[in-house]
Amino acid sequence: MTELKSPGSRVVLVGTQACANDAAPPVPAVESTMEDLAHVLRNRCGVRSEQIIRILDSADPMRMGLAVAEAADQATDVLLVHYVGHGFVSADGELYLATRATDPNANRLEHSSVPFTTIRRSLLKSRARAIVVVLDCCFSGRAIGTLSSQDPIDLADVHGGYILTSAARDQVALAPPGAPHTAFTGELIRLLDRGDPTGPAQLSMRDVYRGLDRELHRRGLPRPRQRGSERIDDLVLAPNAAHTSAPALLPASPAERAVIRQRKRMFAVLAATAAVLVAAVATPALWSGDGPESQGRPDPPSASGLSLPVPTNPTGTEASASPEPPPSSPMPCVERADEAGCDFPAGSTARGADGSLVTVQRAGTDVHRYRQQANGSWAGPENIGGGVSEVPVIVPDANGRMVAFAVNKDGKLRYNLSAGGAVRAAKSAWRTMGKVDNVQGRPAAIQNSDGKLEVFFRGKANTLWHITQRNPGEDRWVGPEPMHGAGDEIPSIFGDPKVHIDQYGYLRVFALDLETKRLRTWAQHGSEKDQWGEHSDQPFGDKPLAAPPTVTLGGDGLLHLFALDELGVLWQVSEKSEAPNTWPGRWLPVPGFNGVYTGQPMSATNEAGEVFVFVRPKEPADRVAYASLDRAEPDGRNPLMLNRHMNVLWSVTPDRNDRLVVQGELNGEPVADSP
Structure with a gap:
């Protein structure tokens, strides 16, 4: 052929x-x-x-x-x-x-x-x-x-x-x-x-x-x-x-976004409630207005209202007030100097050009890989070497190769351009990124709309940096360059950064402020993709979080964030539809998730555009709770529990058959399930 x-x-x-x-x-x-x-x-x-x-x-x-x-x-x-x-x-x-x-x-x-x-x-x-x-x-x-x-x-x-x-x-x-x-x-x-x-x-x-x-x-x-x-x-x-339900690489047109929005299955009363709450907490936008930074950008969606249902408040008290946590609340990560002891994800999953999934995780200083087979079963673990001390991340590049990034004990950024290839080749393909030193934690990596890989990481003194491929698919890099704050300072962050691509093909970066643990966000803007700006206000309010959020692009074209606070309460915030990078200014409790949770939530969007969130309860410690935020279960249950038990949650990724594949482990053994 x-x-x-x-x-x-x-x-x-x-x-x-x-x-x-x-x-x-x-x-x-x-x-x-x-x-x-x-x-x-x-x-x-x-x-x-x-x-x-x-x-x-x-x-x-x-x-x-x-x-x-x-x-x-x-x-x-x-x-x-x-x-x-x-x-x-x-x-x-x-x-x-x-x-x-x-x-x-x-x-x-x-x-x-x-x-x-x-x-x-x-x-x-x-x-x-x-x-x-x-x-x-x-x-x-x-x-x-x-x-x-x-x-x-x-x-x-x-x-x-x-x-x-x-x-x-x-x-x-x-x-x-x-x-x-x-x-x-x-x-x-x-x-x-x-x-x-x-x-x-x-x-x-x-x-x-x-x-x-x-x-x-x-x-x-x-x-x-x-x-x-x-x-x-x-x-x-x-x-x-x-x-294969591969995510779109290019921005959707206004007409396409309208069709996507029509597919959303929401109750009218919930949408109306969300619209009222959103309208009450308008926030200045980095991309709003008629200035030069907004020129050449597609028109934002015209529909109003959040896609996620938000709870009504019949008592008239403040909707964002934290539920009273049980006495067995976990020790808050927010009180620690670093993430030592915090229960963070242990793996990273990406989907290849053929639709199959590849998962990598750390095993000592080596990297183990699991590959999804055509029949849905998994091969592995395969040791692909690495010499790393932090959990790797994996992402496909413009050539369809799986590329892994990780940090070694000396603070060097290591990468593997063939992490999805033959084991022998993969073992010999780990390289050290030049001119990148003092890296801490776990990097975040993504392919931008130009096909170039971009990597975001914490450098010396927890400062936020990024490095970019010079050309798509090439082993040549531009940077590293610092990410500047709204006041042009180089921000210091707590935990690892998160990055996602929005419906217009622009990248968004999310990170916690080192001192306050509140969420900050940066966005590409202007006519050049290497121009960045931090949101000048506090678009998410001043709530301290235990770790950076999980970020998902919903079928409505909006970004949805989920995070735990220091008491183990699950919160959500959704982008407003009025203009890109506008937010309601506060976090809201996720409906139905009234317990105490641990680790880090995961979220993903299925083929119908529904946003799902997954999180592990504190008790029982080996279950995974989940729910679609766009629909209620017929019997009123929310959240549900996965059938397979897991005491570590790795990742949630759509596979070639549009199933959301949840991966984790139970007592050291890998486990996979689907809602």
């Missing part, structure tokens, strides 16, 4: 936003369209960065032609050429692809743009087994047939030829004003990123065409045109993200 991610594949992305002398209306969306298309090609389709050539607004027609010719010479598996911009037709009916120098005057068009016949000749000389051309421009349908079976070339020599266009022979292509993408390529990006619920597990070129045709027709937009060899179904573009 031929796949776009094959090592011998090459991709050429060409975009033209404007032509010479304003010969055509400018299309500012071309740049972001190309950027996001490259992003999903890397992170959904598995194409490596070095396999992609990008040309934006070139004024040299020869550059476009040479780029295609070079890729055609190099490609042995798949050759994909995607053009987005302006198309012109000459007096004799030829299709020309515009450059920034293009002048459509009859005497200048052929000298200032690239005739598609020139592109065609280069493609048909390629050794590639599959050739795909995608044209998103006016009159692109005129290219139909140039790679069809009617051509004087045996398509068996190249395995398959295929052309996909955004418009018919005499139709114009559309770019809605103010939209981040052109209509056609934007739908292609959405399909590759979010998948097709009606499609198979692997999306072929023809599956993608069917999805594009259905959605563009439904939206009243020009329907695409396509022609190709009968063997093009062998070409796999990407795993179907809707089939």
Whole structure:
């Protein structure tokens, strides 16, 4: 089976936003369209960065032609050429692809743009087994047939030829004003990123065409045109993200967010109660207002109200007052100088590109790994070495590899770029991060919306730092850099930082202040992803916590946080829907969780968008309590208990079948269960 991610594949992305002398209306969306298309090609389709050539607004027609010719010479598996911009037709009916120098005057068009016949000749000389051309421009349908079976070339020599266009022979292509993408390529990006619920597990070129045709027709937009060899179904573009319930890499559009919100199954009275409580405690927002930091960001959801039910208060007393804890309350971690003795998670789990789960945990100074098999069983433990003194974390990178991070006894940050690979390779792949010293505790790692890994950690004097991959999937790093507070100081934190990605593709970092143990938060903002700012107010109030919260992105597009205080009471806070990074200013007790709890809560979102929270009761000490915060159980029970007993809670992660897999251990033996 031929796949776009094959090592011998090459991709050429060409975009033209404007032509010479304003010969055509400018299309500012071309740049972001190309950027996001490259992003999903890397992170959904598995194409490596070095396999992609990008040309934006070139004024040299020869550059476009040479780029295609070079890729055609190099490609042995798949050759994909995607053009987005302006198309012109000459007096004799030829299709020309515009450059920034293009002048459509009859005497200048052929000298200032690239005739598609020139592109065609280069493609048909390629050794590639599959050739795909995608044209998103006016009159692109005129290219139909140039790679069809009617051509004087045996398509068996190249395995398959295929052309996909955004418009018919005499139709114009559309770019809605103010939209981040052109209509056609934007739908292609959405399909590759979010998948097709009606499609198979692997999306072929023809599956993608069917999805594009259905959605563009439904939206009243020009329907695409396509022609190709009968063997093009062998070409796999990407795993179907809707089939595996992989989280979206790119921000949802306002229309998509509205559909997500409609799927939420909430009682109207609870939603109304939440809206009233939220409105009463408005908080200034880092991203609100019309300043430069808010420019270029998608509009926030318009619906109001929290997605989580909050308790009413018939007595009229303060809703955030702590329930009276039983006498057997655990010793509060908040009173300790560090986490020594605190019951924190013992493992980390991530889902690979194939949908299987990989869990790592510390065993002495080594790292043990457990891998989920196709039948749902688990293989392991496998010792993958490490020389670490802290619990590792694991996260997939832009190449689909599992990367683990941990700290050794000397305060060095260690990492493994193949923690999900062969054991022999994994043992020899642990490396020490240069220029990163005095690391404490457990780092937090995540892949950002550009495909780069970012790692956040405590440095000397408990200060907060981060380090970023220079390019997606590469072993080159930028930093370390300190995270500055709202007053430009380098904050000192208690416990380990937490990081999550929001619905717009921006990262949020959460950490406890070292002195007060109250929660602080930082967010990426502005037009550059390396710009950070701390929320200038106290968006969560002044409640001290025992440890940083667990963070979950719900189906409503909002972040939901859960944490224990120093008395073992479980609390929640949910992002407000008015604007990104706005919070109600206080924590609320989680309904039904009236006991005393220990360890650290875990939370996750299932395929229906429901937010679940899991936590271990103080008594009995070997059970895990859980509940969906979006629905009540028929018999009124809340929380429920997992069937399998656990006295250590590792992680909660959706698997390839959309089950929430809860992992932990019972008396030193690993255990897994699902609600």
